[in-house]
Amino acid sequence: MDKPGKRPSGAVPVRPAQRPPQQTKRQSAVRQQPATHAERSRGAARHKVEFSDKRRSWLRHHLGTAREALQRLQQSPISTLMTVAVLAIALALPGFLLTGLKNLQQLGSNWGGEPRVSLYLQSSLDDQQADRFSRSLLLRDDLLAVELVSREQALLEFSQSSGLGDLLGYLGENPLPATILVLPRETSAAGLSAIQQRLQALPEVEEAVLDLAWVQRLASIVELLKRSAWVLGGLLALTVLLVVGNTIRMTIGTRRDEIEVAKLVGATDAWVRRPFLYTGFWLGLIGGVTAWLLIQLSLMLIDTPARQLVALYQGEFELLGLGWVGSFILLLSSLMLGWLGAWLAVAKHLREIEPE
Amino acid sequence: MAMISFERVSKKYSSGHEALSNVNFTLESGEMAFLTGHSGAGKSTLLKLILLLERSSQGQVMVNDQRLSDLGRHQIPAHRRSIGTVFQNHRLLFDRTVFDNVALPLQISGYDPQDAARRVRAALDKVGLLPKERMNPQQLSTGEQQRIGIARAIVNKPKILLADEPTGNLDPYLSEEIMRLFMEFNRHGTTVLIASHDLALVRRMPCRLLTLEQGKLIRG
Numbered sequence: 251m252d253k254p255g256k257r258p259s260g261a262v263p264v265r266p267a268q269r270p271p272q273q274t275k276r277q278s279a280v281r282q283q284p285a286t287h288a289e290r291s292r293g294a295a296r297h298k299v300e301f302s303d304k305r306r307s308w309l310r311h312h313l314g315t316a317r318e319a320l321q322r323l324q325q326s327p328i329s330t331l332m333t334v335a336v337l338a339i340a341l342a343l344p345g346f347l348l349t350g351l352k353n354l355q356q357l358g359s360n361w362g363g364e365p366r367v368s369l370y371l372q373s374s375l376d377d378q379q380a381d382r383f384s385r386s387l388l389l390r391d392d393l394l395a396v397e398l399v400s401r402e403q404a405l406l407e408f409s410q411s412s413g414l415g416d417l418l419g420y421l422g423e424n425p426l427p428a429t430i431l432v433l434p435r436e437t438s439a440a441g442l443s444a445i446q447q448r449l450q451a452l453p454e455v456e457e458a459v460l461d462l463a464w465v466q467r468l469a470s471i472v473e474l475l476k477r478s479a480w481v482l483g484g485l486l487a488l489t490v491l492l493v494v495g496n497t498i499r500m501t502i503g504t505r506r507d508e509i510e511v512a513k514l515v516g517a518t519d520a521w522v523r524r525p526f527l528y529t530g531f532w533l534g535l536i537g538g539v540t541a542w543l544l545i546q547l548s549l550m551l552i553d554t555p556a557r558q559l560v561a562l563y564q565g566e567f568e569l570l571g572l573g574w575v576g577s578f579i580l581l582l583s584s585l586m587l588g589w590l591g592a593w594l595a596v597a598k599h600l601r602e603i604e605p606e
Numbered sequence: 607m608a609m610i611s612f613e614r615v616s617k618k619y620s621s622g623h624e625a626l627s628n629v630n631f632t633l634e635s636g637e638m639a640f641l642t643g644h645s646g647a648g649k650s651t652l653l654k655l656i657l658l659l660e661r662s663s664q665g666q667v668m669v670n671d672q673r674l675s676d677l678g679r680h681q682i683p684a685h686r687r688s689i690g691t692v693f694q695n696h697r698l699l700f701d702r703t704v705f706d707n708v709a710l711p712l713q714i715s716g717y718d719p720q721d722a723a724r725r726v727r728a729a730l731d732k733v734g735l736l737p738k739e740r741m742n743p744q745q746l747s748t749g750e751q752q753r754i755g756i757a758r759a760i761v762n763k764p765k766i767l768l769a770d771e772p773t774g775n776l777d778p779y780l781s782e783e784i785m786r787l788f789m790e791f792n793r794h795g796t797t798v799l800i801a802s803h804d805l806a807l808v809r810r811m812p813c814r815l816l817t818l819e820q821g822k823l824i825r826g
Contacts, residue, residue, distance in 0.1 A: 307716040511697050514657075515711040515758070516687030518680075605659060 312524070319528035322501075323536075330533075333497050337537030340490050341584050342544040344483030345572065349545060351476050353570050354468070357560065365442050366461045369430040371454055377401065380428040383454045387432060392445055395433040401426055427456065487587055494533050494591025498526050502599045510605040519600065526596045527589060534588020538581040545572055545580075608668065609635040609766060609797040610656060615665035617651050617821075624821050625651040628665070631816055631826040633799060635765070638792040640808045641801040643818035649801035650694070652818070653768050656799075657691060658682050670765060687715055690759035690796075692769035696751045698743040698758075704730070705739040708757045715762060729757040733787065749780040756784070760791060767791055769800040773807065781807050789813075 323330045371380055377400055384398040399407070404426040434445045442460055450458040502509070509522055553569045572580060610633040617626040626648045633639055641649050654660040655667050658674055667674045670688065677685055698707050708729055712722040730736045733753040735746075743751050752772060759767060769788065773781035785800075785807065792798045802808055808815065817825035 303718075304716070307718065310719070311713075311716060508699055508701070511699055512710065512714060513683075514659075514686065514691065514693070514697060515714060516683045516685070517714045518683040521683075521714055 315524050316528045316531070319525050320532050322525075323529065323532055329497075333493060333533060334536050334540055336493050337490055337533060337584070337588070338540035338544055340486040340493070341537060341541035341580065341587075342548075344479055344486055345541060345545045345576070345580050346548055347479040347482065348476070349549065349570065349572055349576065351472055351479060353556070354475075355472050356570060357468075365434065365437055367432050367434060367442075367446055367449060368459045368461050369432065369449055369452075369455045370457045370459070371428045371430065372456045373427045375428065375454060377428070379454070380430075384430050387430065392435050392448075393432045394435050397431045399429040399431065401428050404429055431461075487583070490534075490537070490584070490587040491591040491594065494530050494588050495595040497533065498530060498592045498595035499599055501529060502526065502595065502603070506603055509600065509603050513603075514605045522600060523593075523596045527592050530588040530590075530592020530595075531585060532588070533592075534585040535581070537588065538584030541584060542572065542577055542580055607635045607671075608632045609637070609670060610799065611666075611668045612652075612655075613666040613668070615655065615662045615667055617648075617655060617660060618663045626655075626662075626818075627821045629818075629821075629823045631823060633797060635797055636792070636795050637814065638789065638798040639800070639814040639816055640811065641799060641816045641818065642803060642805055642808055645803055647818040648821045649803075649818055650770055651821075653691075653770050653799070653801055656766075656768060657689060658685055683714075687711065687762070688764055688766070690762070690764035690767045692752070692755045692759045692767070692772045694770040694774060696743075696755045698751055698754055700742060700744045702742075703739065704735060704741055704743055704746070704754055707743060707754055708761050711758060711762050717762075725761055726757075729761040732760070732790075733757045748775050749777075749784075752776065752784060753787075756787060760796075763796075765795075765797060767796050767798045769798075769802075771802055772800060773802060773804055778807065782810070785811055 371383065375383065380398060380400065384396055387393060387396045401424050405424050408426060432449070434442060436442060436445055446458050446460045449455055512522055549569060549571055556569055612629045612631050615626060615629045616624065618624045629648075629652065641652060643649055651660060655662050655674070656669060658677065661675070669685070672685070674685070699710075705723075705726055708726045709722055712725060717725070727736060727739070730739055733756050735750060735753055735757065738746060738750070743754055746754070756769075756772070759769070767788070772788070773784055776784065781804065788798050788800060789811070815825060816823060
């Protein structure tokens with residue numbers, strides 16, 4: 251990174267011997283005399299303290315530059331506000347989308363993300379045979395869990411959840427087959443369809459249905475949306491870079507004289523670059539924090555309706571916020587984008603400004 | 607010991623204009639000299655070569671035992687910090703006080719603020735502007751602005767002091783006062799090179815004269 255401005259112990263020799271023997275009329279004795287003493291003692295101690303001195307001077311310069319960059323932003327509140335608003339919206343959009351998708355994914359997994367296979371048994375099997383068959387399934391080591399739903403249970407559940415109990419009463423006979431729900435050990439798509447085939451082949455099984463279709467569909471929709479959110483995020487990140495870059499470019503324009511004079515009196519590129527990098531840093535930080543607030547606010551606004559919607563499907567739902575990790579990533583990426591945008595602008599334009 | 611030396615130095619611009627041709631001279635450490643000639647004779651170009659604002663097309667420029675052609679782009683800032691320069695059009699910043707203008711080279715060199723403040727006040731005191739340190743340079747007269755430029759040039763006690771037309775817009779009385787100031791710095795051991803076309807003023811000074819004419823050193 252940037253090196254601090256070097257303390258030119260060699261370039262700025264202290265030469266007490268070359269001071270005039272008499273004070274000139276402009277120099278007051280009170281002002282000049284103690285200075286000479288201080289310099290002499292500094293000169294002696296300089297070699298020892300040089301390193302810590304450099305570090306201190308580096309730190310002080312960075313802090314000073316950072317503070318000054320912030321003050322400059324405050325001096326033009328309207329344009330700063332506009333820039334920050336653009337940054338915040340550009341950052342909040344992908345952040346909000348990704349948080350939303352995280353919630354949708356959580357919804358999917360609550361709703362039986364574990365892939366189950368429903369075995370509809372031959373209707374010729376009576377309850378005892380079904381029970382025996384389910385016990386035999388328990389012995390298989392490719393299944394994690396086996397749950398038998400007898401014909402009566404199935405009927406009961408159906409009439410309760412559908413409200414069509416009366417209608418079933420007219421049928422006289424229970425039309426529902428016994429069902430066994432199994433949880434395969436394998437969870438990959440290929441493994442699942444293999445086990446579904448194997449179970450389908452059993453003579454007791456009329457049909458083996460992989461209960462996964464809609465969960466898979468939801469998952470792939472979420473995946474698609476997520477990918478889109480990242481693409482959008484990439485485009486908006488580019489927007490952030492351009493907005494910060496443009497802001498910095500204009501700032502460089504207004505401070506052209508200062509840059510030229512600084513270069514004339516020996517400022518390094520790093521020294522000239524630094525205030526602009528800090529401006530980018532602050533824009534990124536303020537933009538990131540504002541984006542965070544926007545996201546949290548939006549989530550608060552959709553929290554109640556989302557709960558109501560999920561309650562309609564008898565689901566339990568806790569709206570997930572950005573979380574610590576998400577907030578950290580949001581802030582870090584906005585900082586990096588602000589800094590990088592400034593860096594790109596500075597790298598492009600500072601070389602063009604050479605004193606004449 | 608030679609502080610500045612030019613050895614067969616030529617500067618030809620890409621336009622084909624030869625600003626300096628075969629210039630030879632040596633300025634000893636602690637010496638003071640005036641560089642004169644009509645405008646366009648190459649005075650500014652010569653100073654620019656010393657400051658590495660331009661590079662020579664031919665020949666060697668040595669400053670403080672350092673061959674300037676050996677210095678890369680990244681060594682230029684340190685080189686410029688070792689030279690105090692008074693610029694033709696003051697080159698002051700009007701968005702800050704007199705004090706902050708003079709403090710700029712020290713800030714760039716990373717001085718401790720207290721140390722820097724002391725040095726800035728000492729420099730301002732030397733040019734007689736200490737009472738006006740809090741003012742904006744725009745509020746001051748041309749002569750005073752020029753003196754701010756001088757204070758900035760000497761604030762980190764450079765071994766070499768360059769000045770490009772430091773008395774350009776000043777009346778004779780102020781000009782002479784500024785020249786006396788330069789002579790005073792020279793008495794303290796600073797090597798001083800002043801470009802000026804004001805021959806009448808220059809002749810009154812008991813200093814060496816380097817005269818340029820159409821890029822050639824005709825007297826030195």
